[in-house]
Amino acid sequence: MKIASHTLPLSDFRIPCLFLLTCLMLVPGSLPADEEAAPEEIELLDFEVWNRERGYWFGEYTLLNASGNANYKASDDPTSGQFNYRKYYGFINLQVKGSELKQRNIFIRPALELEGKDLNSDGTVSINELDQFGFTSPYDYQIDLATTTATPMQDGIEAGLLPFDYTEATEKTFTANQTATDNSGNLSGSYFGIPTTTTIIGNDTVLYRVGNETLYQNQLTTLPGNGTRVRTAQGFFNGTPVYASFYRETRFEDDVDENGIVTRTAREKFLAKLAEFRQLHNVPEANQTADAEAFFTTGLEEPEPAASSEVPSLAQWKTIHFSPEERADPAISGDSADVDSDGMDTLMEYALVSDPWSPDPGHLPRLVTISDTGSQYLGLQYRRRAGTSSLSFTIESSVDLFAWAAEKQTVQMSLEDNGDGSLTETIRLDTPIKDRTQRFLRLRVRSLN
Incomplete structure (x- = not known):
């Protein structure tokens, strides 16, 4: 031939x-949202801002108190408050379908390295020493270098709280479900029984509010449309500001070869980075969220793109x-x-x-x-x-x-x-x-x- x-x-x-x-x-x-449609009939993805919000996100976060420091406060729960809030990390799955929005968050909170903050080398990290590094605490911490444990102290005696391993990171979860409230793409829901509202402004801005007559939090999200977003939040108690946060986040995208074949999905990359950061920041299994893959499943996910095979x-x-x-x-x-x-x-x-x-x-x-x-x-x-x-x-x-x-x-x-x-x-x-x-x-x- x-x-x-x-x-x-x-x-x-x-x-x-x-x-x-x-x-x-x-x-x-897709047709634009019907101005007369009932909220439950709204397609939120007809609004550009919700397309920009949807997906798997990784972020670096900073949370400061009203004085500009980060709180470092031990409690009866040895994984509750003794971690570095000046720089911690978030993994967020935010999914949108029909008139619903659901998100699932896991925050990795790295341990605060206490040894280097014992400035006078007396075996105790004091309130004043922590303040010099930008942390506010009601306790001193007696540290044991051999066992890497810290015991909360108050006025020179034990504060009656459990000692904790100051090298171990912890995790915290957050869950939110919201639904459309009107035909303009706005949402409502609740946070621990407190009403929440979400208002979209154009294609790139989202304002999230916790509270009805009493304001507990305002959060502003900016989405420039390039797979990144920036969020700032302000918290209040009885009208007094108590904290502010700054979030810098990037969305995972599918890896695709030159022939349009998905070689690795965004979800796979997202879960792999979670595993990487758990190891990097020493989150022991006892402190990890059980079955993270199931936790991150909202029920609104689209079918996974085809794998390379x-x-x-x-x-x-x-x-x-x-x-x-x-x-x-x-x-x-x-x-x-x-x-x-x-x-x-x-x-x-x-x-x-x-x-x-x-x-x-x-x-x-x-x-x-x-x-x-x-x-x-x-x-x-x-x-x-x-x-x-x-x-x-x-x-x-x-x-x-x-x-x-x-x-x-x-x-x-x-x-x-x-x-x-x-x-x-x-x-x-x-x-x-x-x-x-x-x-x-x-x-x-x-x-x-």
């Missing part, structure tokens, strides 16, 4: 070839390559759209394992002539997505570019695995080329879903 590939312009072919880039299904864009569906592939706004616009992500103007529409980009945003004429099918059994045959050579049953590939021919018919009898000459989720297939027609016979070929791709 001998295959000749034609690279001349179409008009130079004696037997030219035409490629049809077609699809049978359009994905309609799986084939992404067309819909999954679109979530990788297009933002929610782009998926809502058929002119950008519709199956017949050609956003990069390379001659391949969205369905063909998916079928031929190409990038819809990067022009790549090299992924177009190629007209070939094949020498086989002493005759010359016309054929096509093209890449196609491996392992999918949701697409059909058909070669059609015409002698006048008007009347087209599927070639019912074709011969597969080769099928090569490219090792990147694609196959290269070479197919010839069943009948040999005849002298001075004009014939056109095209490849038709259909979605079977």
Whole structure:
């Protein structure tokens, strides 16, 4: 078998070839929220700010008291308050579906290194010594270097609280569920029985308030749209400010190879970083949240994108390559759209394992002539997505570019695995080329879903 590939312009072919880039299904864009819709009928993801909020987040946090220090206060619970609030860490899963928002948080609170704060080396870290490092405590702490334990002291005697290991970090969880209250994307819920309201401002700002007539907390979140967010919160008690916090957060994204295959999901990366930080900051198993994976499941999660051993569906592939706004616009992500103007529409980009945003004429099918059994045959050579049953590939021919018919009898000459989720297939027609016979070929791709 001998295959000749034609690279001349179409008009130079004696037997030219035409490629049809077609699809049978359009994905309609999301409609704006109905102004008259009841709150329970609202689609929160119609609002850009909730698309920016949704996902798996990691953050670095600072929490300061009214004097600008961080509290360091032992209690009857040896994992309650003796940790470094000047820099701690948060893992947040925030999911949105329909009119609901749910979030699950685990905060890792690193231990405060006490040994270096015993400035006079007398075996006790005093209230004054802690203050010099920016921490406020009602207790001195007698430290035992051999056992790395600290005993809370008050006025030179034990304060009656349990000693604790000052090298061990702790965890704290937070859970919040809210629902739409109107058709403007705003939410309400409760925090330990206290009413909460969430108000969105434009596409990039969220104001969260705890309290009804009495204000307990205001929290302002800014989402610039680049996978980051910044939050500040102010806490009050009887109208008096008692704390302020500053959060810096980054959202995890799926890892995707050049062929649109998800090699590692955002959730997998999120849970792996949690495990890494537990080890890095010495969170013993007894202090860890039990079954973190189950804790982080809200019930609102979308199905996981296909793993590297799986084939992404067309819909999954679109979530990788297009933002929610782009998926809502058929002119950008519709199956017949050609956003990069390379001659391949969205369905063909998916079928031929190409990038819809990067022009790549090299992924177009190629007209070939094949020498086989002493005759010359016309054929096509093209890449196609491996392992999918949701697409059909058909070669059609015409002698006048008007009347087209599927070639019912074709011969597969080769099928090569490219090792990147694609196959290269070479197919010839069943009948040999005849002298001075004009014939056109095209490849038709259909979605079977």
